[in-house]
Amino acid sequence: MSQSPQLLLLLLLPLLGAGLAPLAARRYTRGAALAASLATGAALLLALGMLPAVAGGAVPSLTLPWIPALGLALTLRLDGLALTFALLVLAIGLLVSVYARYYLPADAPRGRFHALMLIFQAAMLGLVLAGNLLWLVLCWELTSLLSFLLIAFDPASRAARRGAGIALLMTAAGGIALLAGLLLLGQVVGSYDLDAVLAAGETIRAHPLHGPILVLILLGVFTKSAQFPLHAWLPAAMAAPTPVSAYLHSATLVKAGVFLLARLWPVFSPAELWFPLVGGVGLVTFVFGAYVALFKHDLKGLLAYSTISHLGLMVFLLGLGTPLAAVAGLFHALNHAVFKASLFMAAGIIDHETGTRDMRRLRGLFTCLPITATLALVAAGAMAGVPLLNGFLSKEMFFAETLDPPVAAAAPDALKALLNTLLPGAAVLGGLLSVAYSLRFGHDVFFNGPPTGQCPPREPSWWMRLPVAALVAVCVLVGVLPQQTVAPLLTTASTGMLRAPGAAAAAVPLPEFHLALWQGLTPAVWMSAAALALGMLVYALRRPLFRWHRMYFPRLRAARLYHRSGEALVAHARALLARLGPATLPVSAAWLFAAAVAAGAAGWWIGAADTTGRGATDWRSVLPVDVPSLAAALVLASGVLAIARHPDRRLAAVLWTGAVGLVVSLTFAHFSAPDLALTQIAVEVITTLLLLVVLVQLPTAPAGGRMAPGRSAPGAAPDQRLRLALAGAAGVGSAALAAVALLRPEATIAEWFLEHAAPAAHAANVVNAILVDFRALDTLGEITVLAMAGLGVHLLLAPQAESEPDTSTATEPPPAPLLLRVLALLVLPAALLLAAHLLLRGHAAPGGGFVAGLVIATALVLDQLAWGVPERPRPRALSLIGAGLVLAWLAALGPLLLGEDVLTSLHWDGRVPLLGAVGLSSTLVFDTGVLLVVAGSLLAVFRRLGAQSAAAPGASRTVGRR
């Protein structure tokens, strides 16, 4: 199959525009809209250029492998259905970008707005062009995410934030269900390729899992297309700027569910579950949405529920299971996008010019806004299904499809009668309600008496009306001359939907449909007439109806229900947490340790039963105990016990900690871990300094361990017995674990590292080779964590603005002893030299970036203790951290340029004059990054802690005041 790269270009054009829009907005105010219009226009032309070929039966496609192991590929596939929806997305997108240019206030972040809209457009195009199920889900989720960002476009608005949250939570939950469904589908078919799935319809329907698969996919479809009872997010999303509502929440995003139904229609529509699930939900949504829309006072609220209702209509038509009904569903999807987008834009103009969208406060606007009013009235007519407009044609097809549907013919007799009355009845009911709410939209706003006030609203800029006029013109053109305008496009779309993969376009059993204004006196015409007449009657009776609705219709708003359930969930979680005790460190830590001990015990118990493949544990010691080891153990034990008994004797505890650390370091040295011993010693020096610096600033515990007076009573802490029990269990458990680990012979992967260090990493020091080469990704993560710790301290202890002016009156701290100052001068260069030595030899002998960074940090800290922190300290700690991270990332990504994998180490051996043989490795760059991050983070910590310490007397006074 030949590749069509222009499909990728189609996706990239909006993304290019998204990149340009913010830049253009910086140049001049309308630049963003211009960039958006140009990008969308170019993509639209490109898509139109492909229309003749696709209409002729070609299916251009493009496949780029992505993660073949997971079956994920970037497969784009442009058949008639995809192209029709792509044209819809692009055409409405172009009009909305023109409209938004004049809708958004001058101070709005237009660049961001248009960039987000264009990214949404690209995601939507990716969705409709998807030829791979996983790629489809990816784009599906992207559209949800961008809908969230666009609804919450004004972050200062509480309604916008709430609406965005509801929309994201509901559609993302639906997206997860869809992902599960499509994953199962892919497993059943054996491929995620859309062509393969479409070709495997019978296999899928015969599979026992086809029910769950269908239900999961439908959950995704119904949330996206706001079907009852999963519609709550759409009315809440009306807090979005009106161009967003016009684009996402009427014409495109909400059609994604309908699109997916059409996409998978050949696979699932013959299934028995299809009609009850899809048709049932669609019909209920159709009537429910139309009913609620009638009683909404907010213009956009009315349009939102009307959209829900019309989406229900499309879903119902696709759910009927006959090709002709599915074609009618597609036709209505197109018509609805056109008239609903124009209505939203008109509502935006009214809001823009009058400052309100409340229909109880709007009246008689026809005299003020004659042109906008005329356009809106025509579009409302299309929404109601008035003849000569596009909405009439698809609604007529809908009415015709509800009469004698094949599903009723196939049903048992009792059900048959029910279906034959229920379906047309519900259709007329929903139809008359749409007539009534369309009338309300037109009459309440534009007539219904003289305008309130003087007539201040004036017609908006010509550019704002142009998109509305264009869409309304389409409504009329399609309505009057359907066969000449929309019929070829609809044929192309239907062919794409119904066609089996690989089949010739001519072989598609396309249902006969004839679009015409007058089809004769069919039953559908009578149903239309009845709906129009009854709808007008309902509107005339609106006052008693509103009263009746207020009295009897349950005041249960879906959004409120959503919030109640959310709050109940949080309250439940809080109650559960309250049972665990107060959320203080000792209590939480006690739970944590209890859980760890329990997990360890469980592992022990389960593992004891499983002795397969293990050598027996040899409980006798292998290595003899020598006198120095015993002495070291004695020091360690007395130190630990001294700290544990009297942690409040702080200075002694700090000194003992140093001694314990020294023993640990000697242990490392003894057991063949020179790198660890070096690092531990360096860390020990810095830890002791840290503890000492903080020690003088922390208030001591009041005598008797009681709390400082005047504070609210703190939460309970674990009592002494619990502390001892947990400590004992943890201690015994880890000792046992260590003993078993030490005494049990077991194969390790050590040999692999020992063998490969020299040939693969050109390193003699295997530990260093692991750190900077074999497992360098871990190290990259670890230095990032270290950088975050340094940054965290930097921000946490940032000097507060209010205490700044005090510095002039604050007394200078007494200078450090002369000996220390001189010593610091001598140590710094020596330490730098030592660090360089350790860094350079790290690959061959104990050393490396970590130790070298610690050495530099120690020297800098000593320098700071001796000479104080200058006004503008050099080097700046944050710059060191940043430079280190950049260097490490460069070393990680650099090999990509040479066509190697990330983090591949490059090595160069050569001869340099004077120096002789030199081996250079790219891991040295990485290790230097490690060094800079370590030194920078510790420097950041000490700058903050040291600054506190220098002002210690003042600090303690502040503490006392509080």
Add this chain to the structure above:
Amino acid sequence: MEWLLAAAIGLLVGSGVYLLLSTQSFTVVLGFLLLSYGVNLLVLAGGRLVVREPPLASTGPAAADPLPQALVLTAIVIGLGMTAFALALALWAARRSGSGDVRAAAGDDGDDDP
């Protein structure tokens, strides 16, 4: 020797847990230090005990296991970062509450949503 090391690990971990459950922030940090000594030694013990055979490529297959050593090396440095952060947090809390009690700062502004 193995038993001696195991006992030391148990002592370090046990005391560390005991101190971590304290209410005084400085004591908590001391407990964290002891706990990390113990756990680092435990990880090292996972590679068995080898004397005078550091994992350099020249020493050959009898050398100590380099993998636990690499893990412990980063753990030591991360532990240092963690200690520094915990101490900064203790200072910050003490500045706000005027006490070294870890429970004092909690509840000050923990739950600000209604």
